[in-house]
Amino acid sequence: xxxxxxxxxxxxxxxxxxxxxxxxxxxxxxxxxxxxxxxxxxxxxxxxxxxxxxxxxxxxxxxxxxxxxxxxxxxxxxxxxxxxxxxxxxxxxxxxxxxxxxxxxxxxxxxxxxxxxxxxxxxxxxxxxxxxxxxxxxxxxxxxxxxxxxxxxxxxxxxxxxxxxxxxxxxxxxxxxxxxxxxxxxxxxxxxxxxxxxxxxxxxxxxxxxxxxxxxxxxxxxxxxxxxxxxxxxxxxxxxxxxxxxxxxxxxxxxxxxxxxxxxxxxxxxxxxxxxxxxxxxxxxxxxxxxxxxxxxxxxxxxxxxxxxxxxxxxxxxxxxxxxxxxxxxxxxxxxxxxxxxxxxxxxxxxx
Amino acid sequence: xxxxxxxxxxxxxxxxxxxxxxxxxxxxxxxxxxxxxxxxxxxxxxxxxxxxxxxxxxxxxxxxxxxxxxxxxxxxxxxxxxxxxxxxxxxxxxxxxxxxxxxxxxxxxxxxxxxxxxxxxxxxxxxxxxxxxxxxxxxxxxxxxxxxxxxxxxxxxxxxxxxxxxxxxxxxxxxxxxxxxxxxxxxxxxxxxxxxxxxxxxxxxxxxxxxxxxxxxxxxxxxxxxxxxxxxxxxxxxxxxxxxxxxxxxxxxxxxxxxxxxxxxxxxxxxxxxxxxxxxxxxxxxxxxxxxxxxxxxxxxxxxxxxxxxxxxxxxxxxxxxxxxxxxxxxxxxxxxxxxxxxxxxxxxxxx
DNA sequence: CTGAAAGCGCTTACAG
DNA sequence: CTGAAAGCGCTTACAG
Numbered sequence: 001x002x003x004x005x006x007x008x009x010x011x012x013x014x015x016x017x018x019x020x021x022x023x024x025x026x027x028x029x030x031x032x033x034x035x036x037x038x039x040x041x042x043x044x045x046x047x048x049x050x051x052x053x054x055x056x057x058x059x060x061x062x063x064x065x066x067x068x069x070x071x072x073x074x075x076x077x078x079x080x081x082x083x084x085x086x087x088x089x090x091x092x093x094x095x096x097x098x099x100x101x102x103x104x105x106x107x108x109x110x111x112x113x114x115x116x117x118x119x120x121x122x123x124x125x126x127x128x129x130x131x132x133x134x135x136x137x138x139x140x141x142x143x144x145x146x147x148x149x150x151x152x153x154x155x156x157x158x159x160x161x162x163x164x165x166x167x168x169x170x171x172x173x174x175x176x177x178x179x180x181x182x183x184x185x186x187x188x189x190x191x192x193x194x195x196x197x198x199x200x201x202x203x204x205x206x207x208x209x210x211x212x213x214x215x216x217x218x219x220x221x222x223x224x225x226x227x228x229x230x231x232x233x234x235x236x237x238x239x240x241x242x243x244x245x246x247x248x249x250x251x252x253x254x255x256x257x258x259x260x261x262x263x264x265x266x267x268x269x270x271x272x273x274x275x276x277x278x279x280x281x282x283x284x285x286x287x288x289x290x291x292x293x294x295x296x297x298x299x300x301x302x303x304x305x306x307x308x309x310x311x312x313x314x315x316x317x318x319x320x321x322x323x324x325x326x327x328x329x330x331x332x333x334x335x336x337x338x339x340x341x342x343x344x345x346x347x348x349x350x351x352x
Numbered sequence: 353x354x355x356x357x358x359x360x361x362x363x364x365x366x367x368x369x370x371x372x373x374x375x376x377x378x379x380x381x382x383x384x385x386x387x388x389x390x391x392x393x394x395x396x397x398x399x400x401x402x403x404x405x406x407x408x409x410x411x412x413x414x415x416x417x418x419x420x421x422x423x424x425x426x427x428x429x430x431x432x433x434x435x436x437x438x439x440x441x442x443x444x445x446x447x448x449x450x451x452x453x454x455x456x457x458x459x460x461x462x463x464x465x466x467x468x469x470x471x472x473x474x475x476x477x478x479x480x481x482x483x484x485x486x487x488x489x490x491x492x493x494x495x496x497x498x499x500x501x502x503x504x505x506x507x508x509x510x511x512x513x514x515x516x517x518x519x520x521x522x523x524x525x526x527x528x529x530x531x532x533x534x535x536x537x538x539x540x541x542x543x544x545x546x547x548x549x550x551x552x553x554x555x556x557x558x559x560x561x562x563x564x565x566x567x568x569x570x571x572x573x574x575x576x577x578x579x580x581x582x583x584x585x586x587x588x589x590x591x592x593x594x595x596x597x598x599x600x601x602x603x604x605x606x607x608x609x610x611x612x613x614x615x616x617x618x619x620x621x622x623x624x625x626x627x628x629x630x631x632x633x634x635x636x637x638x639x640x641x642x643x644x645x646x647x648x649x650x651x652x653x654x655x656x657x658x659x660x661x662x663x664x665x666x667x668x669x670x671x672x673x674x675x676x677x678x679x680x681x682x683x684x685x686x687x688x689x690x691x692x693x694x695x696x697x698x699x700x701x702x703x704x
Numbered sequence: 705c706t707g708a709a710a711g712c713g714c715t716t717a718c719a720g
Numbered sequence: 721c722t723g724a725a726a727g728c729g730c731t732t733a734c735a736g
Contacts (some may be wrong), residue, residue: 006713017723022715029716034721050471055416056713059407059728064472066451081433088454097451097474099418102440121403121451122417228640253641261642264616285636288580288606290613358729369707374731381732386705408729411712 068119071130073105086304113140118187126311133195147314170296170329171204178247191226229257245273246340253282271338292334299327372491420471422481425457438656465492478663485547499666522648522681523556530599539597541586543578583610599627600693605634623690644686651679
């Protein structure tokens with residue numbers, strides 16, 4: 001390996017001082033360096049393939065060019081990958097390095113504090129604190145040492161900017177798709193687990209139903225565990241109660257998986273006999289089910305990107321004040337929605 | 353924010369020179385510093401909550417304490433998360449920082465080279481180059497600038513150490529579970545897509561069949577696309593051809609999803625009528641199917657951890673030579689396997 | 705066993 | 721408009 005070329009080499013080649021090279025390359029002090037010299041120096045640096053030593057610069061400027069991403073449980077949430085991807089690509093655009101630390105889902109406040117400390121010890125310029133399933137959260141106080149941003153929860157103290165998916169809008173959007181296809185008897189399978197998404201999606205369902213001038217009919221709601229079995233049981237229950245929906249909106253894709261199974265057992269075809277829509281766009285379920293499941297995608301990639309964009313703003317201008325944004329959720333159309341059939345009686349042959 | 357405490361502060365507090373503090377804290381030159389002073393200094397450093405400035409140290413020693421992880425498409429492979437997790441936790445154990453760069457799956461050699469360059473520009477001490485679906489790979493030459501390690505493929509030139517899942521052993525293990533349960537007519541649903549896993553899993557299937565003194569029966573093989581629809585079609589085909597297996601080993605969990613569906617349609621219960629085993633332990637499929645799918649897990653977490661462990665060895669001792677390891681795959685037992693029924697004729701009522 | 709000093713490669717007042 | 725010099729916080733020959 002040849003020695004890396006340093007600013008000294010560039011200066012020598014250009015016949016100017018280090019100072020001038022540094023100013024030229026960093027465009028410091030507007031017009032500090034003669035425009036012509038500046039261009040010449042830049043050209044030389046490019047030709048010599050000069051890259052400033054980030055460690056040296058960091059030591060001097062007390063900034064590392066690193067952003068720390070603290071994610072809760074990369075492991076179990078398949079979504080985390082998209083958050084990382086969004087953050088990583090945005091970081092690359094800003095010539096920033098993304099450092100990752102994983103926090104266990106069950107980590108207590110102390111462990112979480114240690115994770116933040118570890119990031120701080122590595123001189124990150126900013127921190128993205130990503131959590132799942134919380135309304136509000138009280139991040140470790142140390143987070144305040146550097147610009148920070150929250151994903152998936154809002155800051156209880158309101159000091160830190162945050163972004164969460166707009167579950168309510170997403171759910172409403174899902175139901176609107178059903179309504180647009182002509183459905184009026186739209187069942188909802190709420191989750192039995194109380195997290196923000198549970199409340200938001202229910203609200204969104206009701207919004208869209210009312211908006212269409214329909215009644216929110218309790219007989220069309222059949223809650224279940226937010227798992228495939230829960231969706232299965234909820235659907236069977238719904239059908240047995242004679243809810244007789246032409247479309248089913250499942251709280252999430254896992255439940256939708258159970259809906260498919262229950263419907264197959266009851267010999268109802270999707271989407272000819274009943275339309276189905278899910279939520280999460282969870283790989284590989286949504287695309288693997290057949291017919292392909294139309295569902296609402298969570299804006300993970302976008303939230304990751306938003307986080308680093310917001311952080312860079314904070315980094316360059318600390319006058320920015322905290323904001324709390326809801327990121328819209330988009331419906332991904334596949335093949336599980338069709339116009340409702342003309343209503344006619346159909347024997348629900350149980351095989352038990 | 354109070355100024356960070358530096359080595360100078362510790363030296364002053366301890367009444368010794370910076371040099372001594374540095375040696376004491378780094379245990380340099382065995383016995384360089386009087387044992388008693390050393391302990392005293394360490395105690396003081398701890399008490400003062402001193403953390404050496406990594407940027408300064410890095411500048412001086414020309415090492416950043418960062419490891420770069422280049423992953424192909426974090427986005428689409430749900431597995432990447434576990435590789436990252438394994439690598440991150442191992443890195444934390446070694447007090448190393450994990451920096452991540454994502455490479456698109458379709459990235460050409462040039463883009464990939466740029467990703468390596470970007471990591472190098474950030475002064476990473478080593479690089480983990482993670483790929484998917486390759487036998488061998490020719491990594492960008494620049495990878496040779498620092499210790500490096502491959503995940504998911506072996507180096508064509510044999511210079512870089514690598515780790516891949518032992519697909520063959522994993523498949524054999526899966527089939528052995530079936531055999532141990534008493535099955536003899538074990539079908540295999542190979543993938544139509546030619547990747548290393550395809551060949552390895554087929555070989556493993558044959559290994560275990562022969563090892564049990566059985567014949568590899570072509571009638572028991574029914575290939576399909578490695579997707580749910582492919583598994584569905586392959587199963588229907590298998591059944592229609594009268595393959596009449598008591599157990600089905602699907603190339604992957606997505607195909608197994610289709611197997612479940614086909615079996616349900618044909619009114620065969622799992623596992624009472626036919627046992628099923630998959631491969632990948634792909635969340636959330638394997639756990640969401642019911643009964644829960646017994647399947648073979650890919651050692652993603654372990655490969656990620658192995659990569660950084662191997663890298664740290666390389667970092668500390670460059671005499672180490674390249675090795676190419678196959679990481680074993682473990683079967684995760686759930687509820688889709690039972691003893692075969694007594695063989696008796698069963699009408700395969702087709703409903704088409 | 706301990707310390708004074710050089711130096712890693714930059715940035716940035718300060719002086720001209 | 722340009723340059724000489726200090727200094728970021730460490731590590732590590734070198735001298736004693």
